[in-house]
Amino acid sequence: MKSILTLMAAVLLLLPSLASAEGAALVDPVKSWDNHWNMFLTIVTTLWAFVTALVIYMSLKYRRKKGQGDGAYIHGNILLEVIWTAVPLIIIIFLGVQSWNVYRQQITVPKDAYEVNVEGFMWGWNVTYPEGLKTINEIRVPVGRPVKVNLTSKDVLHAFYIPAFRIQEEAIPGRTTNIWFNPVQKGEYTAYCTEFCGSGHSLMLAKVIVMEKTDFETWQGKQKEGMVLSPLDKGKKLIADLGCLGCHNITGEKTAAPTFKGISGRETILADGRTVKADDSYMANHIKDPKSTTVKGYSQSMPPYNLSDEEINAVTTYLKTL
Ligand code: HEC
Ligand SMILES: [Cu+2]
Structure with a gap:
């Protein structure tokens, strides 16, 4: 019995890892996270409905009726016990492996990612681009290319969160952490600080502006020319x-x-x-x-x-x- 279970677990562990081996086309992490969430929700909702239905059914059907004595004493049922141990075990291993796959995807930054440095401070975000440009509370990136964000903090703990891209990471003084996202669609998104960091915490918003590649280059050019403000x-x-x-x-x-x-x-x-x-x-x-x-x-x-x-x-x- 034990060896059968071990074998099943090994197969389950291996299958998904093979399916998402390196070199596969870049998936959109937003989709992976959403699918993952939906899968969890479906499985736990189904289980919940099943257990709840059984509880209701059993308590109606087998409730003690008038004039009845004690119920019969039943001891153990090997088949049932194996089933209710093995099925949840398989489900949990399956969810664990799936979670690991999504997690691994999120910690593996694609090689051609565009890299920006973001520094949290009380209360805002300093952004530095590889070309030497700087912005405050504004992160501009070209569409269709993964973006790696190197995060740190100037003063206290902050946390960097872009709900639209399903990413969140700590900004820690004296340390650099990183996170990546894949902006597949042009538009304006919002980054928040999600770690209470003082009275100006709610002011810590940054615009994430995903631009057409050519617009992005024009913007960079203009910034460089020194489009100098008075x-x-x-x-x-x-x-x-x-x-x-x-x-x-x-x-x-x-x-x-x-x-x-x-x-x-x-x-x-x-x-x-x-x-x-x-x-x-x-x-x-x-x-x-x-x-x-x-x-x-x-x-x-x-x-x-x-x-x-x-x-x-x-x-x-x-x-x-x-
Ligand atoms: C967290 C709230 C806070 C923020 C943010 C803040 N200040 Fe202040 N500031 C104060 C307080 C409170 C005082 C008065 C107490 C003191 O002198 O420290 C003050 C005093 C001042 C004074 C002296 C005022 C006077 O009447 O003599 C100046 C100038 C000043 N701040 C400029 C700034 C500038 C410029 C910024 C942004 C770069 C800024 N402050 C951001 C709270 C703040
Ligand atoms: Cu903050």
Whole structure:
């Protein structure tokens, strides 16, 4: 009996692995995951329905009726026991092998994948392309070519999740993890952070833009030419992209962070009682090292931003217009 079971298990283990051997055409992982999910759902729903139906049927048919004594004592039934051990065993081995196949597909990055580096930070995503280009909260990729995402984090744990491509992976400071997806259709998708990482967590959205190859190349060309934004526009974009507006506002309302409205040249009273004029160097300093000075009446909740001088200049140029 044991040897028969072992043999059956071996065959079951081998069959699917052979079917999906290396060199097979690239499958769409979205389809594999969906099929896998549907298969699980079908099997467990069928089992559930079968067991539930039996429970109901048996409890009606064999319920104790008036005037009946104890039931007969039945001991064991080898055939039944073998069946109810072997059938679930086969099902579980089958599901295990299928799971392994999908998992293996997801951890094996196709060789010709386009590679982008994505770094999570509080609160957004820095994207670096192999050609040296950079974007924030925007991942552009050509359609029809697998994409490998090398993930890391600048500060705390984040998690990178694109529901449309059924992928999710941890972004860990000091370590690089990776994940891949296959964008088979043009369009705009959304990437989320799915690991609570502080007050701006819900702002951590990135657009995944899948473009026609030629459009993608045109876009890259334009970016390279330096399609240079004026410092003012660049500053405006940085303030939006970096999530400053998750805490600050430009309308003058009173919130948990000082408003940006009229900030430049304002007399700021600090927690230590000093009064400073919010000039360029004060603002620059506060962005790079927010803990160095604290505005009176506010908590030290602002994270530091490691920006280049040029970026700082763009930000202060924009702040001065508010
Ligand atoms: C998590 C919320 C948060 C985010 C995000 C944030 N800040 Fe702040 N910021 C604060 C708080 C709170 C203060 C006041 C306390 C302090 O001085 O640290 C402040 C103070 C400031 C000040 C000094 C204001 C004054 O009136 O003197 C400047 C300038 C500033 N932030 C710029 C920025 C810029 C630029 C960004 C985006 C790159 C940003 N902040 C992102 C919370 C935030
Ligand atoms: Cu996050």
